Amino acid sequence: MPSDVFAADPFLPDLYRVGKVRRELADAVTLELEPQSGPRPDFRPGQFNMLYAFGVGEVAISMSASARLGTGFVHTVRNAGAVSGALARLEPGATLGVRGPFGTGWPVVKAEGRDVLIVAGGLGLAPLRPAIQDVLAHRERYGRVTILVGCRSPHDILYQHDLEEWRQRLDVTVEVTVDHAGTDWHGDVGFVTTLIPRSPFDPDKTVAMVCGPEVMMRFAASALLKAGVPASEIHLSMERNMKCAIGLCGHCQFGPTFVCKDGPVFPLDRISGLLAVQEI
Amino acid sequence: MQDIRPDTSHVVIDAHGLQCLIDALSQDGRRVVGPTVRDEAIVYDDIAGLGSLPRGWTDRQEAGRYALERREDEACFGYVVGPHSWKKFLFPPVETLWKARREDDGTMAVSRPERPADRFAFIGVRACEIEAIAIQDRVFEQGPYTDTAYAARRSDAFIVAVNCGQAGGTCFCVSMETGPRATHGFDLALTEMIEGAEHRFLVEIGSEEGRSVMAQVPHVRADEARIGAASAIVERTAAQMGRHLDTDGLKELLQGNLEHPRWDDVADRCLTCANCTMVCPTCFCSTVEDHSDLANREAERVRKWDSCFTMDFSYIHGGSVRASTASRYRQWMTHKLANWIDQFGTSGCVGCGRCITWCPVGIDLTQEAAAIRATPGEGRS
Numbered sequence: 259m260p261s262d263v264f265a266a267d268p269f270l271p272d273l274y275r276v277g278k279v280r281r282e283l284a285d286a287v288t289l290e291l292e293p294q295s296g297p298r299p300d301f302r303p304g305q306f307n308m309l310y311a312f313g314v315g316e317v318a319i320s321m322s323a324s325a326r327l328g329t330g331f332v333h334t335v336r337n338a339g340a341v342s343g344a345l346a347r348l349e350p351g352a353t354l355g356v357r358g359p360f361g362t363g364w365p366v367v368k369a370e371g372r373d374v375l376i377v378a379g380g381l382g383l384a385p386l387r388p389a390i391q392d393v394l395a396h397r398e399r400y401g402r403v404t405i406l407v408g409c410r411s412p413h414d415i416l417y418q419h420d421l422e423e424w425r426q427r428l429d430v431t432v433e434v435t436v437d438h439a440g441t442d443w444h445g446d447v448g449f450v451t452t453l454i455p456r457s458p459f460d461p462d463k464t465v466a467m468v469c470g471p472e473v474m475m476r477f478a479a480s481a482l483l484k485a486g487v488p489a490s491e492i493h494l495s496m497e498r499n500m501k502c503a504i505g506l507c508g509h510c511q512f513g514p515t516f517v518c519k520d521g522p523v524f525p526l527d528r529i530s531g532l533l534a535v536q537e538i
Numbered sequence: 539m540q541d542i543r544p545d546t547s548h549v550v551i552d553a554h555g556l557q558c559l560i561d562a563l564s565q566d567g568r569r570v571v572g573p574t575v576r577d578e579a580i581v582y583d584d585i586a587g588l589g590s591l592p593r594g595w596t597d598r599q600e601a602g603r604y605a606l607e608r609r610e611d612e613a614c615f616g617y618v619v620g621p622h623s624w625k626k627f628l629f630p631p632v633e634t635l636w637k638a639r640r641e642d643d644g645t646m647a648v649s650r651p652e653r654p655a656d657r658f659a660f661i662g663v664r665a666c667e668i669e670a671i672a673i674q675d676r677v678f679e680q681g682p683y684t685d686t687a688y689a690a691r692r693s694d695a696f697i698v699a700v701n702c703g704q705a706g707g708t709c710f711c712v713s714m715e716t717g718p719r720a721t722h723g724f725d726l727a728l729t730e731m732i733e734g735a736e737h738r739f740l741v742e743i744g745s746e747e748g749r750s751v752m753a754q755v756p757h758v759r760a761d762e763a764r765i766g767a768a769s770a771i772v773e774r775t776a777a778q779m780g781r782h783l784d785t786d787g788l789k790e791l792l793q794g795n796l797e798h799p800r801w802d803d804v805a806d807r808c809l810t811c812a813n814c815t816m817v818c819p820t821c822f823c824s825t826v827e828d829h830s831d832l833a834n835r836e837a838e839r840v841r842k843w844d845s846c847f848t849m850d851f852s853y854i855h856g857g858s859v860r861a862s863t864a865s866r867y868r869q870w871m872t873h874k875l876a877n878w879i880d881q882f883g884t885s886g887c888v889g890c891g892r893c894i895t896w897c898p899v900g901i902d903l904t905q906e907a908a909a910i911r912a913t914p915g916e917g918r919s
Contacts, residue, residue, distance in 0.1 A: 267650055268683040269635045269839075312640050313830030313837035338855040353646040355638070498859065499852050501826050504683035507844070508823030509851060511873065514793070514880035519682055535796050537865035 268504045271310050271355030272296075276348050277330065282416055285337045286381065287346050288322065291356065292330040301325050302363030303388035304467075304495060304523045308503045309333060310355030311344035318500045319345075320385035320522070321359065324392050331356065334384040334416070360503045362523045364389040365493060369465035373401040375457065375487075377478045379408050379450055379470020383416045385495055385522075386469050390424070397429055404431040404457045408450025408474070411436050412443050431458060450474065454481040461486030467523075469495040476533055479526050489527035496521050496529070513538055547743045548760035555755050556614065556739060557587045559698070559726075562754040563659040568696060571627060572661030573620070578606055580620040582627075585661065592617060599706040599780070599891065602900030611732045615662055618706035619890050623819035624660055624667055628691050629674060629843075635826070637838045659696040663724065665717030666709075666888040668699060670819035672723055676882045677822045696747065699724035701772045707780035708891030710904060714783065716888040718775040726752065729768035740768040781891060783904040784911060788885075791911055792876040796868065798916055800909045805864035807899050812845035814893035814901075815870065820886050823851070846870050871903055 277290040292298075306320040317339070323332035337346040348354060366389050374393055378386050393400055405424060409415045415434060425432040433453045435446035446453065450470070464487050468478045475494045482492050498517045501507040510517035513532040515524070532538050551559070564570050572585040575592045585591065596609045597617040609616050636650045663671075675692060678685040699720035702711075711717030720727045725748035729740040740760055743749050815821040825844035830837040844851060846869045852859035860866050878886030887903075894902045 266684075267636075267686050269685075270650060271648060273646055273648065312638060312646055313828055313834055315826070315828040316839075352644050353640075355646070355648065497854055499854050501824065501844075505681045506678060506683065506685055506822070507825065508846070509825070509844070511869070511877070514877040516881070537860045537862055538796065538869075 268357070269502070271308070271316075271357045273353055274331065274356045276350050276352045276354065279348070279350055282334060283336070283414060285346070286334055286416070288332060288334045289345070289348060290328070290330055290332050291354070294353070298330055299359060301331075301359035303366055303392055304363035304385055305359040305361050306385070306503070306522065307331060307333065307356050307358030307360070308500075309335070309341075309345055310357075311341050311348070312354070314344040315341040316355070316357070316501075317341040317345070318360075318503060318518075320495070322384040322387050324388040324395070326395065327391060334381065336381055357503065360518055362521055364467050364495075364523055365465055366392045369393070370396075370399040371401070371463075373459040373464040374403045375454075375459050375464050375466040375482075376403075376405045377450060377454070377466060377468040377470070377482075378406070379474035379478075380410065380414060381416060382468075382470030382474070382495070383407055386467060387417060387420065389467055390420075394424070394427075394430070401460070401463065402431070402458050403429065404459055405433070406450050406453045406457060407432070407434045408453075408470070409434070409436050410438070412439050412445075433457070449477065451477045451481040454478070454485055459485075459487075461488075464491060466492045468492065472497070472533075479530070479533065483526075489530055490525050492526040493523050494526060494529070494533075495523050548765055549741050549743070549752060549757040550760045550764060551739050551741055551755060551757045553588060553614070553737050555757055556728075558755045559751065560585065560587050560661065562751050563661075563696060563698075566659075566751070567657060568659040569656045570659045570661060573615070573617070575606065579604065580606070580617050582620075582622040582624065582660075588614065591615075591662075596704070597706065599708050599895045600900075601708065601894050601902045602897055603707075604895050612737065613703070613730055613732055615700045615728070615730050616703060618702065618704065618709060619664055619667070619892060621817050621892065621896055623817070623890075623892070624663060624671060625674060625819050625821075627656070627658055627660070628671065628695065629678070629685075629688055629822065631843045633687065633841045635839045635841050637836065640835050640837070656691065657694040657696075658691065659698065661698045663697050663699045663720070664702055664890070665699065665720040666711045666714070666890045667819055668697065668720055668723040669714075669716035669888045670890070671697075673820045673882065673884055673886060673888070674822060676884065677820075680882075696751070697724045697726075699727035699744075701727060701729040701768070702775045703730055703771050705775050705778035705780060706891060706895075708894040708902075709779050710781040710783050710889040710891060712776050712779050712889070713781070713785060713904075714885065714887055714889035719772045724748075729771055731764075731768060731771065738764075740764055781889075781894065781902070781904045783887070783889065783907060785885070788907060789876040789879045791914060792872045792907070795910050795914055795916075796872070798910050798913075800906065800913075801864040801868045803909075804867050804901060804906055805862065807901055808847075808863050808867050809899060810847040810863050810866055811898060812847040813896045813898060814903075815845040815847060816843065817892040817896045818874075819888065819890060819892070820874075821845070825850075846873070871906060875903070875907065
């Protein structure tokens with residue numbers, strides 16, 4: 259056995275330093291991470307990292323800004339458990355561990371020449387934002403671009419500054435709906451799937467990218483199929499418990515697939531049979 | 539089944555020769571592990587020689603039943619398989635992946651543990667267990683990422699196989715085409731032969747390293763009669779299988795019956811105790827635990843065996859994906875017998891029967907598969 263057998267130990271994290279921290283929602287922050295040594299690896303929209311909080315653990319978090327926009331990683335983290343809570347409390351200058359990038363990405367290149375339909379539920383907008391940024395960076399390569407966002411309430415709308423910027427462009431359609439709202443909300447109320455039938459896209463030449471809670475993605479997939487988008491052109495980002503991200507721990511199995519290496523982004527035609535099964 | 543051909547790759551040793559073999563491996567700096575009797579079972583642990591082996595013992599196995607019994611002879615390998623497998627050495631139940639240290643200024647450093655020192659010699663590896671090791675090799679070494687600590691231990695391991703002289707009540711290696719003869723993946727393969735007072739082992743040499751170790755062990759050449767007699771022992775074992783699993787189209791059968799009522803039926807019996815996954819020689823699922831000292835300066839990341847039968851296994855914010863027992867048993871069995879084929883190009887089952895023997899309520903996956911085969915396509919009521 260060569261002595262460099264440990265040279266590429268995939269369990270070992272690289273060290274990154276927290277740069278800017280931006281509070282997005284009451285329970286979510288966006289962290290900008292810069293490598294402590296060497297260049298950040300390249301990555302594709304939709305891929306994820308394992309972020310390690312000292313002494314607490316690792317959690318899988320998607321990149322939430324395009325690789326072209328900086329020299330580090332950007333992650334939006336919601337305080338939903340011990341590890342994500344510790345990450346959400348990190349302050350500028352803190353060190354954390356990063357392994358990645360892992361997994362499949364959104365079909366941003368494959369979507370060139372076609373209409374692009376983004377459907378996000380809640381924090382699901384975070385993994386989609388790098389795809390939106392890359393599409394808009396080469397806007398002329400795409401047909402119609404539509405961004406549909408659904409949130410629980412107006413207080414849960416992520417990246418309001420980005421949504422406003424995208425809305426002001428004449429070449430992007432942005433629709434936001436909330437599940438429930440007070441009288442000061444003048445936008446749509448209802449599930450994000452209700453926006454699909456009235457959105458401007460040609461189902462025969464559309465690539466749809468969907469991310470949100472699994473139940474939301476199931477309904478969105480149904481609505482997109484009903485609108486005539488082929489299953490092979492509908493892409494979902496799945497979530498399962500994940501310990502290693504490298505196909506060794508077994509936790510993220512979703513039927514015959516491993517979400518960490520076969521996903522997280524799957525074309526619907528590959529997983530539609532599994533999506534219909536409870537507790538799979 | 540292949541014939542064992544009479545050539546220089548076969549020699550004969552006696553019980554003293556077996557002790558010499560263990561000594562030679564030990565003197566080579568290896569950690570020699572093999573079968574030994576402990577807590578009324580035959581387990582795998584460090585052995586010093588013949589005295590450590592389960593001489594004169596056999597095991598009787600049925601669904602949910604395991605008992606040791608005395609044999610009429612002094613066979614060293616006259617049992618089938620126990621609750622342990624070699625996985626506990628190559629893929630330890632608890633292993634530190636790395637340690638981290640945090641300084642006052644908030645910076646952090648990560649260090650990996652020293653390379654594991656153990657160069658193992660495994661004594662008494664059954665054909666089904668060789669296949670189980672090969673299956674874990676595919677998981678840990680042949681995917682997009684390699685578990686480097688596993689790979690180091692694995693490449694150093696010296697394997698002394700034993701061809702099975704008898705089958706157990708829960709064995710079905712013939713169905714899985716993994717035994718009872720070791721045909722590859724060993725350095726040496728023994729067939730134990732006892733006739734009256736004569737106690738001999740036919741040794742098949744499977745590697746150059748095996749050949750050089752045998753040069754240190756007193757032996758004689760094997761004649762054709764001896765090789766033929768050894769073959770007959772293994773053939774007799776193949777005819778004794780306690781269980782049978784029909785693997786024809788099994789992957790499609792299970793993947794096409796995810797809503798079969800049998801999953802609810804087995805859930806009424808299953809305790810979700812995870813015994814089947816702990817004794818399985820191929821189950822590879824693990825979790826990680828993070829610890830730190832009271833000052834929160836030193837931390838370590840420890841990997842531990844995990845089981846798809848626990849609630850925590852599938853937990854994501856909001857709850858467990860697989861909350862019901864039916865869904866967890868379905869996950870285990872469809873993974874083992876069906877999805878594994880999609881993932882790794884081979885079944886995850888080697889037919890060793892441990893999951894049947896060590897299930898406290900005697901659930902038998904060969905019966906569960908047969909029940910689904912008997913009424914395929916049924917939906918859940």
